[in-house]
Amino acid sequence: MNNIFVYCEIEDGHVAEVSLELLTKGRKLANEIDRKLEAVVIGHNLTGIEKQIFPFGVDVIHVADNSRLYPFLTLPHAEIVVNLFNEEQPEIALFGATSVGRDLAPRVASALKCGLTADCTSLMFGDHTENKTGKEYKNLLYQIRPAFGGNIIATIINPDTRPQMATVREGVMKKEVFSATHKGEIKHVNVDTILNEGHMAVQIVERHIEKQKINIKGAPIIISGGYGVGSKETFDLLFELAELLGGEVGASRAAVDAGFVDHARQVGQTGITVRPKLYIACGISGAVQHTAGMNESAKIISINNDPKAPINQIADYVINGNVADVIPKMIKFYKHNTK
Amino acid sequence: MSFKIVVLAKQVPDTRNVGKDAMKADGTVNRSALPAIFNPEDLHALEQALRIKDRMEDAEIIILTMGPPRAAEIIREAMYRGADSGYLLTDRKFAGSDTLATSYAISLAVKNIKPHLIIAGRQAIDGDTAQVGPQVAEKLNIPQVTYCEEVLDVSDDELTIKRRLERGVETVKCKTPLLITVHSSAPACRPRHAKLLMKFKHARTVSELQEETKDYTEMMTNKPYLRIEEWSVADLDADTEFLGLSGSPTKVKKIENVVLAKKDSVELTTDDKDIDYLMKELIDSHVIG
Ligand SMILES: Cc1cc2nc3c(=O)[nH]c(=O)nc-3n(C[C@H](O)[C@H](O)[C@H](O)COP(=O)(O)OP(=O)(O)OC[C@H]3O[C@@H](n4cnc5c(N)ncnc54)[C@H](O)[C@@H]3O)c2cc1C
Numbered sequence: 001m002n003n004i005f006v007y008c009e010i011e012d013g014h015v016a017e018v019s020l021e022l023l024t025k026g027r028k029l030a031n032e033i034d035r036k037l038e039a040v041v042i043g044h045n046l047t048g049i050e051k052q053i054f055p056f057g058v059d060v061i062h063v064a065d066n067s068r069l070y071p072f073l074t075l076p077h078a079e080i081v082v083n084l085f086n087e088e089q090p091e092i093a094l095f096g097a098t099s100v101g102r103d104l105a106p107r108v109a110s111a112l113k114c115g116l117t118a119d120c121t122s123l124m125f126g127d128h129t130e131n132k133t134g135k136e137y138k139n140l141l142y143q144i145r146p147a148f149g150g151n152i153i154a155t156i157i158n159p160d161t162r163p164q165m166a167t168v169r170e171g172v173m174k175k176e177v178f179s180a181t182h183k184g185e186i187k188h189v190n191v192d193t194i195l196n197e198g199h200m201a202v203q204i205v206e207r208h209i210e211k212q213k214i215n216i217k218g219a220p221i222i223i224s225g226g227y228g229v230g231s232k233e234t235f236d237l238l239f240e241l242a243e244l245l246g247g248e249v250g251a252s253r254a255a256v257d258a259g260f261v262d263h264a265r266q267v268g269q270t271g272i273t274v275r276p277k278l279y280i281a282c283g284i285s286g287a288v289q290h291t292a293g294m295n296e297s298a299k300i301i302s303i304n305n306d307p308k309a310p311i312n313q314i315a316d317y318v319i320n321g322n323v324a325d326v327i328p329k330m331i332k333f334y335k336h337n338t339k
Numbered sequence: 340m341s342f343k344i345v346v347l348a349k350q351v352p353d354t355r356n357v358g359k360d361a362m363k364a365d366g367t368v369n370r371s372a373l374p375a376i377f378n379p380e381d382l383h384a385l386e387q388a389l390r391i392k393d394r395m396e397d398a399e400i401i402i403l404t405m406g407p408p409r410a411a412e413i414i415r416e417a418m419y420r421g422a423d424s425g426y427l428l429t430d431r432k433f434a435g436s437d438t439l440a441t442s443y444a445i446s447l448a449v450k451n452i453k454p455h456l457i458i459a460g461r462q463a464i465d466g467d468t469a470q471v472g473p474q475v476a477e478k479l480n481i482p483q484v485t486y487c488e489e490v491l492d493v494s495d496d497e498l499t500i501k502r503r504l505e506r507g508v509e510t511v512k513c514k515t516p517l518l519i520t521v522h523s524s525a526p527a528c529r530p531r532h533a534k535l536l537m538k539f540k541h542a543r544t545v546s547e548l549q550e551e552t553k554d555y556t557e558m559m560t561n562k563p564y565l566r567i568e569e570w571s572v573a574d575l576d577a578d579t580e581f582l583g584l585s586g587s588p589t590k591v592k593k594i595e596n597v598v599l600a601k602k603d604s605v606e607l608t609t610d611d612k613d614i615d616y617l618m619k620e621l622i623d624s625h626v627i628g
Pocket residue numbers: 149150225226227228229230251252253254255266267268269270271272282283284285286287288289290293303304305306309321322323324354355356
């Protein structure tokens with residue numbers, strides 16, 4: 001009872017990255033308040049799925065395995081989660097802020113009449129005293145999220161309803177195996193007693209999901225280009241440097257909108273959150289929506305011909321100049337000075 | 340009976356261009372300095388409704404918005420683009436609503452209207468949660484289809500919808516009644532129509548009429564379509580405990596402005612020696628290489 005639950009998304013027999021990141025965070029939160037970590041897995045042909053999940057320190061996995069449950073459909077998944085939460089009374093429930101999680105979690109929260117915080121960038125425990133009543137709360141989940149188009153950061157709490165529900169975007173939390181040999185308990189959900197015809201109201205006629213080809217999230221070095229890169233041709237220089245350094249190319253939204261690179265490379269509030277050991281921002285002004293996705297990079301270099309560009313404020317090194325002049329010099333030095 | 344479509348639309352501050360003057364001295368956002376606009380994705384939602392109306396002669400488009408009295412502006416804006424009528428939900432008791440309380444109030448109004456189809460935007464650009472659509476659907480106990488990019492086919496009792504997902508597309512079918520949320524990748528809304536602008540420019544809510552110096556009585560009697568319905572809590576069959584602040588389980592504990600903390604940065608030029616120095620530092624500290 002009152003444990004921490006993570007809804008695990010499944011695509012093609014794999015647990016989504018964001019779910020593994022949430023399990024990692026869930027384990028830490030569970031330890032802090034001395035609760036168990038439980039995972040919810042809903043899909044079809046899930047035999048063996050626990051091997052992907054237990055290493056993240058999960059104590060109990062609830063498996064709902066049925067042909068009606070894959071691919072994802074809102075109503076049957078919501079019904080199963082609502083039933084489970086009514087029985088288990090979780091303290092906290094976390095979902096990925098993905099097209100699945102942001103479709104499912106609000107429906108579940110509405111059915112349970114509990115609060116849901118969207119798109120959190122940080123989760124931690126804290127105390128709270130209600131101003132009016134003076135009532136004190138210990139270890140509430142502080143759910144920290146950007147709102148207002150990324151211009152403000154709000155700390156949201158749900159003092160009185162449980163579970164405290166939140167969605168979190170991919171890449172925001174770190175994924176870390178707890179113990180490769182960790183084992184927990186598997187509980188099977190009896191799907192047939194829960195679902196009826198009404199839950200199958202939406203029918204999937206066709207589905208094309210691409211395997212994620214570009215994955216800049218895990219890259220240790222990201223050379224990111226903005227509108228100031230100016231052309232696809234200059235972006236090619238960024239690709240050359242990235243390949244040389246063993247990194248990936250990222251981009252601002254303005255660069256994506258200009259058609260310089262694919263959307264999958266967009267860093268920021270409506271793109272990917274990254275935390276590489278080196279982030280080189282080339283011709284990026286540093287709008288909050290962009291920096292929200294990269295300001296935790298270990299080292300930041302800004303190449304910009306405007307010395308007042310906001311990005312320079314958070315950079316460790318600022319190169320005042322043209323992208324097209326600087327990158328070839330970096331490439332040249334690197335080629336000459338390493339084997 | 341006509342095919343009734345309710346479009347949920349929200350008036351929002353334009354958060355896409357928050358300049359320095361939009362920040363108050365205490366660091367909070369000065370909403371009144373930002374223009375109030377039609378939430379962008381709700382215009383995409385309206386366009387989907389208009390496309391259905393292009394195909395179905397008996398379709399009727401009703402705008403529903405919850406907000407302060409001035410939110411009637413977006414109902415008129417929608418009428419200029421082809422919506423037939425609108426409802427404004429406005430009451431101080433709605434203040435402080437989170438998405439759960441917002442959805443509860445909206446769902447009660449929808450129940451009064453009894454539409455076949457409800458179309459919402461995916462997300463509002465101020466609260467940024469994308470939760471209201473799915474929560475209204477749950478409160479009405481009807482299916483939801485989120486991230487709609489195009490309604491491919493529609494009949495009185497069934498819709499075929501193309502959805503835009505993070506890494507692909509999906510086509511689904513569902514019987515009405517149904518709620519869909521529309522993604523920004525869907526077609527943009529058609530512009531205002533000159534004839535409709537003429538027809539609806541005097542459309543008013545009751546509160547707005549009270550502010551008018553001109554006498555609208557005759558016009559409103561002769562042209563009943565100019566009336567924008569205004570509902571308060573009293574017009575809904577509501578359990579007031581679930582409205583406004585008391586109906587909102589989430590509380591905002593703290594709000595901070597996003598300010599970039601200035602780092603002590605090393606400033607360099609494009610001279611070879613500067614770039615070489617930087618690259619050497621990075622290699623020596625094993626950041627690269
Ligand atoms: C709700 C919302 C969500 C958003 N989400 C994201 C997001 O996820 N990611 C994102 O990136 N943006 C996002 N944006 C957009 C964001 O606000 C900015 O518009 C965008 O990041 C700007 O991109 P940019 O820095 O490349 O372009 P600009 O702001 O145009 O900056 C170009 C920079 O390049 C410099 N420059 C020009 N020429 C050169 C040159 N030859 N050499 C060197 N420097 C040069 C200029 O001095 C300038 O600083 C979002 C906006 C909104 C409203």
